[in-house]
Amino acid sequence: MRSVQYTQNGDIDQLHIAEANAPSVGPGEVRVAVRYAGLNPVDLAVIGGAFGQATGTKGNGADFSGVIDKVGEGITDFSPGDLVFGGRPHRTQTTHLLIRDPAERLDKIPRGLGIDTAGGLYIAGRTAIAGIRALAITEGETVLITGASGGVGIIAAQLAVNLGARVIGTASEANHEALRNLGLEPITYGEGLEARLREAAPEGIAAAFSTQDEAEIKQLLSLDIPAGRINSIGAGSQVADTYGVSIAGETAAERGDLAWLAKAIAYGHVHVPVAGVFSLDEVQSAYRFLKGSRPAGKVVLRVDADSLTNDQRAFLSS
Ligand SMILES: NC(=O)c1ccc[n+]([C@@H]2O[C@H](COP(=O)([O-])OP(=O)(O)OC[C@H]3O[C@@H](n4cnc5c(N)ncnc54)[C@H](OP(=O)(O)O)[C@@H]3O)[C@@H](O)[C@H]2O)c1
Known part of the structure; x- marks a missing residue:
């Protein structure tokens, strides 16, 4: 898997991409193939050391959306293929995200809420x-x-x-x-x-x-x-x-707020524009864009965990 990381406190230029094996999934856990990961000003405060000094390697980012790609034993509320979104403090900018407490952390993306928008909703x-x-x-x-x-x-x-x-x-x-x-x-x-x-x-x-x-x-x-x-x-x-x-x-905020907002957006009561989309490799540019003068709305990273599934490929070639 590929993840945004930093190893010492500082500014945007501390962020880099690291490669590692994707995590395996244990009982009660799910793994999300992340599609979008939103950026927030607080991420920069965290990198800067406002919430404590970095010791060792740190992941980055709180907001994400994606597709469940593996579920562990005992998981009944989620299945592979479910579209989900949520937040996992300080390490969501990664292709494969392990969630240990899915019932607390994840909400399903309702029809009508874009997966790009969902990827930037958690903190904001x-x-x-x-x-x-x-x-x-x-x-x-x-x-x-x-x-x-x-x-x-x-x-x-x-x-x-x-x-x-x-x-x-x-x-x-x-x-x-x-x-x-x-x-x-x-x-x-x-x-x-x-x-x-x-x-x-x-x-x-x-x-x-x-x-x-x-x-x-x-x-x-x-x-x-x-x-x-x-x-x-x-x-x-x-x-x-x-x-x-x-x-x-x-x-x-309370558990349930995010699911409520997702429906409000799906029903058209709230519109959350995506102001900018950057690839994982462009993470530094994405944060510079967030900090500068920019269009209204949320800035997100597009995280390509996988390309099309085999079923999707078969559909196109049939
Ligand atoms: N306490 C919490 O739990 C919590 C949670 C989330 C965020 N926050 C904080 O809340 C703030 C906003 O977060 P955000 O995610 O909405 O940030 P954001 O997306 O970067 O938006 C910043 C907003 O501030 C405006 N702005 C920029 N310079 C300004 C100035 N000098 N005077 C007045 N407005 C100015 C921008 O307007 P233009 O782009 O139109 O110029 C934009 O509307 C940040 O400081 C963030 O750290 C706190």
């Missing part, structure tokens, strides 16, 4: 649901989502739209049309944002989903958004004590 989707839940949005409220073109923001914003809110979303100018098409009112972030928000919502903003730093929290408070109606996912946990805002993020 669960974070968006947990944060929106914390805001307790009611119909008719004006809600601000910052970073609304990003992986988390684009999902959170559409959940708020679906709850009947008027949703203002900050993003670069180049992403405004995409956000308008999803029912948002886009506003450019950066200098002058406060004035633009006051003009867009003279009656005030009821609640905000903040994806940026502590300075943004201060800005939101100065707009008289009550601290109890601000949820921060980007400023660190200290903002909860300092300002009284909530910090519901990925760890506040």
Whole structure:
């Protein structure tokens, strides 16, 4: 199998591809032939050492989608050929992924959800649901989502739209049309944002989903958004004590959230664009693309575990 790895903390250039034998499958385990593996900003924080120093070889990435290719003894809920998606902290960018607790880790991909989109949902989707839940949005409220073109923001914003809110979303100018098409009112972030928000919502903003730093929290408070109606996912946990805002993020998500989101996407209530697709070999370029100015949505790696199955080949040649 081929996997993205790093052996010491640092930046994107630490990432490389390593080859090894694919894992064998034991009782209660399944193996996934990974098709897509999503990228998240937190991956770079992990590589950078924010969650501890790397000792030895480390895998990379949390999000994935793929096809079950082997099941161990005792597995009854999954069969070879099932399309699944989920997250496995810090080693999903690999052709063959061993899952030890499939009932906890995996959800099946419903008809209507693309396997590419599914590969980028685990962190962003669960974070968006947990944060929106914390805001307790009611119909008719004006809600601000910052970073609304990003992986988390684009999902959170559409959940708020679906709850009947008027949703203002900050993003670069180049992403405004995409956000308008999803029912948002886009506003450019950066200098002058406060004035633009006051003009867009003279009656005030009821609640905000903040994806940026502590300075943004201060800005939101100065707009008289009550601290109890601000949820921060980007400023660190200290903002909860300092300002009284909530910090519901990925760890506040519940089992079942991802399956719910998968259906919401399949039914057309939420659209998650794939902003960029890169091969496993292009992993460094993929992270540079994630960090730079880019189209709205999720960035994913396309991971080719296998080519067509023998049945698929026979179909084409019959
Ligand atoms: N606490 C948690 O559990 C949790 C979970 C997931 C993510 N996060 C954090 O939440 C943040 C967003 O994650 P993501 O996956 O959505 O990232 P992402 O996909 O890279 O999106 C970043 C967003 O931020 C916008 N942006 C860039 N520079 C900005 C600035 N100076 N001011 C305002 N907005 C700016 C981008 O807009 P344009 O592209 O349109 O310029 C884009 O909408 C990251 O810091 C991530 O680490 C936290």
